[in-house]
Amino acid sequence: MxxxxxxxxxxxxxxVEKNIEEILTDHAFCEQKxxxxxxxxxxxxxxxxxxxxxxxxxVKEEISHFKMVHDKIIERGWVLGRDxxxxxxIELLKFFPKGGSRTTQLVHRLLYAALIEAxxxxxxxxxxxxxxxxxLAGFYRNLMVSEANHYTMFLGFARQYGDKKExxxxxxxxxxxxxxxxxxxxxxxxxxx
Ligand SMILES: [Fe+2]
Ligand SMILES: [Fe+2]
Numbered sequence: 730m731x732x733x734x735x736x737x738x739x740x741x742x743x744x745v746e747k748n749i750e751e752i753l754t755d756h757a758f759c760e761q762k763x764x765x766x767x768x769x770x771x772x773x774x775x776x777x778x779x780x781x782x783x784x785x786x787x788v789k790e791e792i793s794h795f796k797m798v799h800d801k802i803i804e805r806g807w808v809l810g811r812d813x814x815x816x817x818x819i820e821l822l823k824f825f826p827k828g829g830s831r832t833t834q835l836v837h838r839l840l841y842a843a844l845i846e847a848x849x850x851x852x853x854x855x856x857x858x859x860x861x862x863x864x865l866a867g868f869y870r871n872l873m874v875s876e877a878n879h880y881t882m883f884l885g886f887a888r889q890y891g892d893k894k895e896x897x898x899x900x901x902x903x904x905x906x907x908x909x910x911x912x913x914x915x916x917x918x919x920x921x922x
Contacts, residue, residue: 760792843880847880
């Protein structure tokens with residue numbers, strides 16, 4: 730449904746289940762980064778009016794997700810820890826060459842965002858289906874739907890602002906590259922680990 734080439738091994742959920750505090754901490758910062766990404770797209774590409782409008786709405790939605798996760802942390806008697814290193818995102822960034830036209834840069838940032846939304850959505854779906862903690866499973870089910878919509882929006886903007894054929898070809902290459910990264914992951918209790 731998301732075009733991802735390599736599904737996450739469901740055993741990843743068993744790892745997550747042993748350390749809910751860790752996944753919630755990492756997840757809270759994923760929502761913070763999604764908020765920051767939306768703000769930074771507004772700052773970098775202010776002349777794309779439709780994008781700015783959608784990113785403004787997205788900032789509100791992602792920061793509300795951050796609060797939802799933070800509330801879960803508080804409910805369970807924990808305190809938000811420091812941000813975790815995201816090896817997945819570090820590897821993903823290596824796919825995109827530096828430079829290029831302004832449109833190319835925009836397309837790259839949109840595809841990068843689309844992919845992170847898609848993989849997050851896939852991980853949330855797995856959590857919603859496999860977690861023994863049904864309250865938390867329901868929480869992830871709702872978030873999964875939001876992230877699927879974000880994935881569609883970012884990919885749609887990339888196709889709208891870039892050359893559709895080139896964008897589609899690049900997206901396919903990116904999906905293949907991402908599958909190679911994922912082959913070495915699924916071992917940590919983080920959203921993309
Ligand atoms: Fe989110
Ligand atoms: Fe999102």
